[in-house]
Amino acid sequence: xxxxxxxxxxxxxxxxxxxxxxxxxxxxxxxxxxxxxxxxxxxxxxxxxxxxxxxxxxxxxxxxxxxxxxxxxxxxxxxxxxxxxxxxxxxxxxxxxxxxxxxxxxxxxxxxxxxxxxxxxxxxxxxxxxxxxxxxxxxxxxxxxxxxxxxxxxxxxxxxxxx
Amino acid sequence: xxxxxxxxxxxxxxxxxxxxxxxxxxxxxxxxxxxxxxxxxxxxxxxxxxxxxxxxxxxxxxxxxxxxxxxxxxxxxxxxxxxxxxxxxxxxxxxxxxxxxxxxxxxxxxxxxxxxxxxxxxxxxxxxxxxxxxxxxxxxxxxxxxxxxxxxxxxxxxxxxxxxxxxxxxxxxxxxxxxxxxxxxxxxxxxxxxxxxxxxxxxxxxxxxxxxxxxxxxxxxxxxxxxxxxxxxxxxxxxxxxxxxxxxxxxxxxxxxxxxxxxxxxxxxxxxxxxxxxxxxxxxxxxxxxxxxx
Numbered sequence: 001x002x003x004x005x006x007x008x009x010x011x012x013x014x015x016x017x018x019x020x021x022x023x024x025x026x027x028x029x030x031x032x033x034x035x036x037x038x039x040x041x042x043x044x045x046x047x048x049x050x051x052x053x054x055x056x057x058x059x060x061x062x063x064x065x066x067x068x069x070x071x072x073x074x075x076x077x078x079x080x081x082x083x084x085x086x087x088x089x090x091x092x093x094x095x096x097x098x099x100x101x102x103x104x105x106x107x108x109x110x111x112x113x114x115x116x117x118x119x120x121x122x123x124x125x126x127x128x129x130x131x132x133x134x135x136x137x138x139x140x141x142x143x144x145x146x147x148x149x150x151x152x153x154x155x156x157x158x159x160x161x162x163x
Numbered sequence: 164x165x166x167x168x169x170x171x172x173x174x175x176x177x178x179x180x181x182x183x184x185x186x187x188x189x190x191x192x193x194x195x196x197x198x199x200x201x202x203x204x205x206x207x208x209x210x211x212x213x214x215x216x217x218x219x220x221x222x223x224x225x226x227x228x229x230x231x232x233x234x235x236x237x238x239x240x241x242x243x244x245x246x247x248x249x250x251x252x253x254x255x256x257x258x259x260x261x262x263x264x265x266x267x268x269x270x271x272x273x274x275x276x277x278x279x280x281x282x283x284x285x286x287x288x289x290x291x292x293x294x295x296x297x298x299x300x301x302x303x304x305x306x307x308x309x310x311x312x313x314x315x316x317x318x319x320x321x322x323x324x325x326x327x328x329x330x331x332x333x334x335x336x337x338x339x340x341x342x343x344x345x346x347x348x349x350x351x352x353x354x355x356x357x358x359x360x361x362x363x364x365x366x367x368x369x370x371x372x373x374x375x376x377x378x379x380x381x382x383x384x385x386x387x388x389x390x391x392x393x394x395x396x397x398x399x400x401x402x403x404x405x406x407x408x409x410x411x412x413x414x415x416x417x418x419x420x421x422x423x424x425x426x427x428x429x430x431x432x433x434x435x436x437x438x439x440x441x442x443x444x445x446x447x448x449x450x451x452x453x454x455x456x457x
Contacts, residue, residue: 001171018171018213019164021200040165041201048267054241055267060200064171065193065215109267130353131265 003067007032008076016063023047023058026073034074034104038133045132048105049073055109055131074104077111086156087111087149096145098136105132110146120150166203170212177221177301177328180214185303185326192216192328194237195272197264198280222275222330227252231296231333236275240264240287243274253334255294255364258346259286265354275329278314281321283421284357284382286348288315291332292387293362293379299331306330315386340366340374343450345442348382349434351425357382358426359434363442365402367450373402378411378439383420383431390414390439402447411439 004013007030014029021040026032026049038046040059047058050072077085084092087110091097096106106129113120113128120128125146134142174180184190189211193199202208216222222237225246232253234243243249244260263286264272277287278298290296291311298314300307303326314322323329348360359382366375376394381387393414400406415436422428 017164017168019166019168019203021164021166021204024164041204042197042268045265045267051270054270056270057197057267059204060197060268061271062166062171062196062200062213065196065217128266131267 001064003064005063005066006068006070008071008073014063018062018064020063021059022049022061022063022066022071025063026058026071032073032075036101036104038101043133044102045105045109046102048108048132050108050112053112053115055112072108074107077107085111086152087114087146090149090152091142091145094141094145094148096138096141098134098138098141102132102134102136106134106142110149113146114150114153118150118154120146122147165206166200167206167209169203169210171215172212173215173218175219177216177219177330180216180219181301181303181326181328183212183214184328187212188325190214192279194276195239195268196276197268197272198276198282216328217273225249227336228333229336230338231335232256234274234332234334236279236299236329236331237273238275240269240272240274240277241266244269252336253290253294254342255344255346255362256287256290256334258344259290259360259362262286262346262348262354262357262360274332278332279321279323279329281315281317281319281386282356283318283385283387284360285387286346286357286360286362286381287332289360289362289379289381289387290346291334292381292389293377294335294364295377295389296335297333298329299333300327301330302327308333311387312389317385337364337366337375340368341450341453342366343446343448343453345445345449347438347442347445349438359383359431359438361435361438361442363439363446365397365443365446365450367402367447371401371451373397373400373447376402376443378414378443380415380418380435380439383435384418385421388418390418392417393439393443397443402443404444407443407447408436408440411443412436415439 036046038044191210378390378393393410396410420428
């Protein structure tokens with residue numbers, strides 16, 4: 001089936017089987033391997049992408065359902081190759097990355113949170129990442145990273161677009 | 164690819180969707196797919212065809228009908244959670260929505276999908292039962308409105324017939340008194356399935372006496388249960404702590420509770436009494452803080 005996706009700002013027309021999930025489509029057809037395949041039934045959050053700017057599970061959606069939507073993956077967060085976004089940099093600085101498996105999902109929910117709520121409380125941050133499992137249990141540093149990124153974005157003139 | 168092969172169609176109208184379902188007994192509706200897709204990944208569900216209703220305009224939107232808030236079946240849970248109309252007129256639903264899945268599933272999951280799925284632990288179904296709401300169904304023979312009490316038949320089983328589609332959900336609006344709500348839930352992890360959930364809505368008169376009271380318990384029984392005995396016991400009272408605890412306990416004692424490896428029936432009964440009392444207390448306190456409606 002033909003499906004048209006706006007992936008990280010680029011229009012992509014693909015031919016997919018209806019049973020291909022969005023996460024498999026992004027990884028296998030578009031080589032966007034930053035979208036991680038974890039539990040594949042909606043529990044872990046590793047496959048989180050933004051659909052029209054809102055976090056969603058790419059394993060809980062078939063690619064055909066996403067026809068016409070704007071998909072944002074972790075690959076689009078950095079402003080240029082070799083650089084890091086403010087949120088990514090904060091994850092590095094606070095050691096919020098650990099093994100890295102949950103990181104793309106964590107970064108995207110953090111990105112969506114700070115766009116909607118530039119001054120989140122600790123409770124807001126915890127709620128925002130509550131659907132994403134870090135098997136290293138590095139939640140403390142992840143919460144710290146998002147709080148640090150929020151402070152830096154608030155103090156910069158980038159706004160969350162640069163987040 | 165984990166799911167078994169299937170066809171995918173995106174009909175332009177509810178009528179066309181129903182026709183597709185009527186023509187193929189193994190075709191199923193998909194809206195948000197937040198329950199169906201994992202079922203398909205585990206091959207617990209192997210539909211021949213997915214009929215996608217998520218984008219149908221006639222199934223979208225939140226409308227204030229005066230005596231009810233009417234939510235189109237394919238309205239996303241996040242849309243309801245952010246709706247000022249829901250917050251003002253269906254506060255019990257607003258209180259329950261943060262407990263529905265995770266933020267990243269509420270962006271795709273729909274209000275009608277949760278109801279049609281009829282999971283005994285589902286929060287939206289619990290609110291609907293507690294408030295004596297109803298479900299609009301489009302069936303091959305025409306449309307009909309089904310009361311929540313008649314709609315939920317058993318775990319994942321509803322009164323919807325083959326080839327039918329849930330089109331809207333009616334959440335009743337209470338017209339008089341100072342209204343307060345409470346929603347409480349116990350689950351193993353944040354936003355996991357409720358082992359037990361309690362929903363309460365209370366109306367107080369100017370003197371603080373209870374004029375209306377509804378308590379519902381979810382997760383504990385095969386279907387969401389309204390505890391009418393608690394409501395009847397508390398109407399006319401000032402809802403003292405003791406009256407609330409006694410009413411919630413008596414209500415929980417009368418429930419036909421399920422046991423599962425996750426929680427015994429004895430635990431669920433105790434939790435139902437405790438959460439029911441907490442939800443009623445929260446509802447009472449919230450109502451007491453409100454001024455009378457103009």
